[in-house]
Amino acid sequence: MIFDFLFPNRCLDCNQLIDKREIVCEICKDKIHFSHHRFSENNGLKEKASLLFPVENAFSLMLYEKESLAQKIIQQLKYNHREKIGKNIAEWTIEKLNFEDKKPDLIATVPLHPKKLKQRGYNQLHIFANELSKHFQIPISHSLLQRTKHSKAQAKKDQHERLKTKNAYQLTEKIRDKHLLLIDDVYTTGNTSSNIAWEIINNSDNVKVSLLVMAMDV
Ligand SMILES: [Zn+2]
Known part of the structure; x- marks a missing residue:
């Protein structure tokens, strides 16, 4: 193919x-x-996340070090329009992840703010999470969570208003009796996962939250 010849894959x-x-x-x-x-056992990500919210199980595929190849790959996925890299990262995850008897029964992805989604043109988690959903046969929702406030707009508000709208993520429907797997790209401070987990826990009945990320900060 001409395209492959002109733009060989490197x-x-x-x-x-x-x-x-x-x-x-x-x-x-x-x-x-x-x-x-190991998803079913204690590990570095579970330990970190446990300090912020009650996390059931956790798994990070890679370690996110400065200048590392993991960083390069995720940056390409997020900022260089290479949405399909999500499929490769999913394949590696499938090679290494075993839920054993802890398989979640619903997958949800961290949503992007609509403004960011418009700029980027895609949510970098969707292909990745869809592949995992298909392989492990776990239902998936990209709309269970909604991003509500842009951080810039947030900064302009007075303190009272900020407190009222503290959580930037909202659950769009109440869920019950589920083990939910939340998917994000990189775990750094844990703020995003923690905000979402508390939103879910506070607004649902009997829901356990687990976490899966492409990479975690070390
Ligand atoms: Zn190489």
Whole structure:
């Protein structure tokens, strides 16, 4: 194909020519720091998240270090219109993730603010999460959560108004008796996951929240 000839697919790290379905070559893939978390057991992400909210289980695929390949991959996914990288990251997740007897029964993605969605043109989590939903046969919702306030608009408000609208995420429907898996790209401060988890816990009946991210800050 002419397109492949003009724009051959290259490894994100070493620039070597690679199969058009891949994002890095085999050698560079070996350089990625995978977390080797077990979803059903205690691990670094679960420990961190537990300080902020009651998290049932947690899994991070990679470690997000400065200048690392994991960082490069996620930046391409988010800021360089390479939405399909989500599929590659999902394949790696499927290779390494085993829910054992802790399989969640609903997946929800962290929503983008509508303004950001318009700028970017896509939510970087959708392809990734859809692949996991398909493989593990877990129903998914991209609209269970809604992003309500833009942080800039938030800053202009007086303190009273800010308190009223403290949570930037809202649950769009009440859920009950579920083990929900929340999906995000990078876990850094944990603010996003924590805000969402409390919103869910405070507005639902008997819902457990687990967390899955592409990478976690170390
Ligand atoms: Zn390479």
